[in-house]
């Protein structure tokens with residue numbers, strides 16, 4: 296297969312030809328230099344970088360009938376969209392902001408005036424303190440005592456220092472990695488706090504970041520997240536991660552990249568099997584297509600790859616990583632009002648609550664606040680399964696936070712990632728023991744197969760920024776491998792520091 300020849304390479308697989316025994320009848324066979332599996336931000340970014348570098352013959356196979364993966368724009372009327380998945384970016388997200396500029400996708404600022412509401416144990420309080428800066432105590436809303444504030448500052452300092460000492464590229468190789476990975480965040484907090492209030496506050500930070508209880512996430516995993524964002528402050532502070540969103544929704548980045556890539560992107564094509572025989576092209580199989588390729592980029596959460604059969608079987612370390620990877624899903628509802636009425640009450644629209652249905656709320660209105668849009672995150676299993684009951688429960692919760700006006704929405708759209716067949720989760724809280732045992736398999740290519748996806752990025756993993764960086768990094772790896780095997784790739788690979 297020459298770099299220039301493959302786009303045209305389509306043949307029908309007949310009996311007796313290589314692979315016939317395992318192929319389904321009438322599978323079309325194509326050739327490509329590179330197959331990218333998954334058309335989320337990471338996969339499309341990898342394909343875009345490859346094409347930019349002159350590797351023209353790239354195919355992207357996407358299981359869904361749409362691109363964007365964990366980003367999706369949902370219409371709320373009058374040409375306005377909201378983000379059902381990934382939404383905010385911030386100053387620290389340099390690669391995705393550069394990409395948006397290249398693609399001509401504008402950003403809008405997050406509304407930042409007014410005060411948040413805290414709702415705990417049935418009591419509502421609007422206050423100037425952010426729950427994570429130690430002014431207010433989750434659970435009671437009371438102001439922290441002097442001692443509690445000092446302890447909270449010490450815990451934050453300790454976590455920040457431990458995270459900073461980890462090698463960004465290989466935290467699992469840190470001298471104390473195994474020790475950190477044996478402890479859950481819950482147990483670490485029990486050993487390192489005297490005040491229950493401090494334990495609980497940091498527990499909220501864990502829940503806010505990962506949608507998981509401190510019992511279910513290892514200390515090492517939390518430290519890696521802090522390291523990836525450049526510090527605990529960045530992980531939690533809105534200025535670095537949450538101060539902008541994309542006009543037209545985050546999915547517009549993927550939609551624009553897919554438009555550029557044209558018929559290289561094939562939708563409705565779930566990859567079922569990847570065969571990587573020694574000395575022959577890799578073989579990527581969907582129900583109706585077989586693609587023979589020099590290199591393959593699998594661009595998704597490791598848990599998503601459980602749906603793909605690999606032949607030969609993945610090495611022990613990689614299959615351990617895949618089997619033990621945890622993805623947790625979220626529920627997001629956007630509730631639309633004529634105007635952002637809470638702004639008139641000097642409220643920011645942010646809520647932090649221990650409510651059974653909704654635990655976090657943010658103002659997600661378009662600039663100008665008309666219509667007003669409140670974004671509510673589901674608190675977990677107690678979100679009702681019936682659609683109407685769910686809408687009533689969400690608006691009832693909002694009324695507890697913002698008053699009776701919240702009972703009169705003009706629109707309601709929701710996105711339940713738990714019911715999405717092709718996503719294993721929105722975030723990856725890993726249990727004790729997983730990262731130290733299997734982390735080194737996260738990015739290591741297996742034969743001709745390379746791995747992308749936000750979780751593989753040492754920088755801003757779990758965010759859209761990490762996805763973009765991982766696509767750049769995987770494209771760079773593939774370009775280097777193609778060159779090594781004698782394929783002429785005209786342009787320079789993406790920056791090695793991309794992550």
Ligand SMILES: Cc1cc2nc3c(=O)[nH]c(=O)nc-3n(C[C@H](O)[C@H](O)[C@H](O)COP(=O)(O)OP(=O)(O)OC[C@H]3O[C@@H](n4cnc5c(N)ncnc54)[C@H](O)[C@@H]3O)c2cc1C
Nearest residue numbers: 333335336337358364365381382383566721748749758759
């Ligand atoms: C509710 C929610 C809120 C979020 N909020 C933010 C936020 O505010 N800011 C932020 O930066 N990030 C946020 N994120 C995270 C962000 O959206 C993701 O990190 C990012 O979009 C991941 O991109 P990806 O390419 O790594 O993976 P994905 O988007 O998951 O892409 C993987 C793709 O692979 C496809 N696929 C899976 N299996 C197969 C198969 N067998 N064959 C072919 N295709 C397959 C999937 O359909 C998908 O399109 C949020 C996510 C969610 C869900």
